[in-house]
Amino acid sequence: MAQRATTNLGGTASQIVVGKVAHGLMSMTWKPDPVPDEQCFEAIKAGIDALPSGAKMFHRTFLPENTLRSVNAVNEKLRGTKRLDLFQCARVDPNLPVELDHIGMSECSAETLRRGHKVHPISVVEIEISPFSYEPETRAVLNVLITAVAAYSPLGRGFLTGQIKKLEDLPADDNRRQFPRFQEDNLEHNLAIVDVLTEIAKRKNITTTQLCIGWVSSLGPHVIPLPGSSRADRTLENCSGGDVTFTETELQEIHQVIEKSGVKGARNPSVAVLWARGLIQASSKRVLCLYSNANRI
Numbered sequence: 100m101a102q103r104a105t106t107n108l109g110g111t112a113s114q115i116v117v118g119k120v121a122h123g124l125m126s127m128t129w130k131p132d133p134v135p136d137e138q139c140f141e142a143i144k145a146g147i148d149a150l151p152s153g154a155k156m157f158h159r160t161f162l163p164e165n166t167l168r169s170v171n172a173v174n175e176k177l178r179g180t181k182r183l184d185l186f187q188c189a190r191v192d193p194n195l196p197v198e199l200d201h202i203g204m205s206e207c208s209a210e211t212l213r214r215g216h217k218v219h220p221i222s223v224v225e226i227e228i229s230p231f232s233y234e235p236e237t238r239a240v241l242n243v244l245i246t247a248v249a250a251y252s253p254l255g256r257g258f259l260t261g262q263i264k265k266l267e268d269l270p271a272d273d274n275r276r277q278f279p280r281f282q283e284d285n286l287e288h289n290l291a292i293v294d295v296l297t298e299i300a301k302r303k304n305i306t307t308t309q310l311c312i313g314w315v316s317s318l319g320p321h322v323i324p325l326p327g328s329s330r331a332d333r334t335l336e337n338c339s340g341g342d343v344t345f346t347e348t349e350l351q352e353i354h355q356v357i358e359k360s361g362v363k364g365a366r367n368p369s370v371a372v373l374w375a376r377g378l379i380q381a382s383s384k385r386v387l388c389l390y391s392n393a394n395r396i
């Protein structure tokens with residue numbers, strides 16, 4: 100098997116070598132019928148085993164919700180009149196390690212990233228990047244160049260794999276049904292973009308998935324595509340996307356497709372839709388509002 104490409108994280112973690120393609124674990128659990136543990140372990144292990152010796156796999160999952168809930172509760176009481184200067188757990192949770200070496204940020208603007216980096220070096224910033232998500236605010240974060248960038252949803256949440264042709268291809272209770280890019284008004288237009296990318300991929304004898312991951316990876320040595328898969332075979336296919344190289348002409352061609360076709364629909368569902376579907380609870384309103392905002396703060 101070919102040796103996978105690697106890169107380094109940033110800030111305090113700049114000595115850490117990771118695979119050039121990360122592995123998101125969200126699609127294993129963020130669905131009504133979570134994938135069996137055995138299949139998850141197989142997928143996770145496949146990605147790790149494919150790395151050169153000494154390199155780590157950048158895995159991404161969610162923190163336990165209590166920390167978030169505590170910070171939210173404090174901020175709610177302060178009503179924006181004062182910032183939270185110190186966060187301290189009153190009791191140590193024996194189930195959680197206290198060792199924490201590095202800090203990352205997620206879904207922030209270039210300006211907020213710079214501000215955060217002044218407070219403490221930021222090792223990784225996580226933002227959505229794919230041929231469907233390459234807006235000026237995304238490029239601004241990429242240009243900050245002080246940290247590694249984990250590029251989440253490089254496959255447009257599965258849309259760019261070419262396997263979803265109509266809304267009915269998604270299970271009835273699949274969260275992606277709420278996402279504007281999958282809605283009927285936009286789906287056909289967006290599928291046409293996938294078709295053009297698929298043509299380019301075919302010419303290169305790679306899959307559309309590898310083309311998307313390879314293109315995201317080509318945006319810089321500090322960019323780590325973060326595709327999610329619950330399957331071992333797909334995890335390996337995705338990891339190999341980081342080894343794809345493009346000629347200048349091919350890059351221009353892909354860039355033109357992205358610029359000219361213009362994806363239709365916002366990255367996330369509107370707050371109104373999330374409320375209506377019961378996906379926002381009163382207690383977590385603020386966090387999910389940020390999440391559902393199309394623009395980064």
Ligand SMILES: NC(=O)c1ccc[n+]([C@@H]2O[C@H](COP(=O)([O-])OP(=O)(O)OC[C@H]3O[C@@H](n4cnc5c(N)ncnc54)[C@H](OP(=O)(O)O)[C@@H]3O)[C@@H](O)[C@H]2O)c1
Nearest residue numbers: 123124125159251252253254255256257326327328329333
């Ligand atoms: N910071 C944030 O706000 C944020 C938000 C969203 C996601 N994320 C992170 O980014 C990671 C990836 O994002 P994502 O899962 O939303 O989107 P994605 O990586 O763009 O797409 C994942 C979807 O594509 C399918 N897929 C993956 N590889 C495939 C392949 N080779 N062929 C065909 N289908 C394939 C997966 O299904 P299978 O599982 O069946 O393979 C899954 O449905 C998440 O796991 C999470 O860690 C972060």
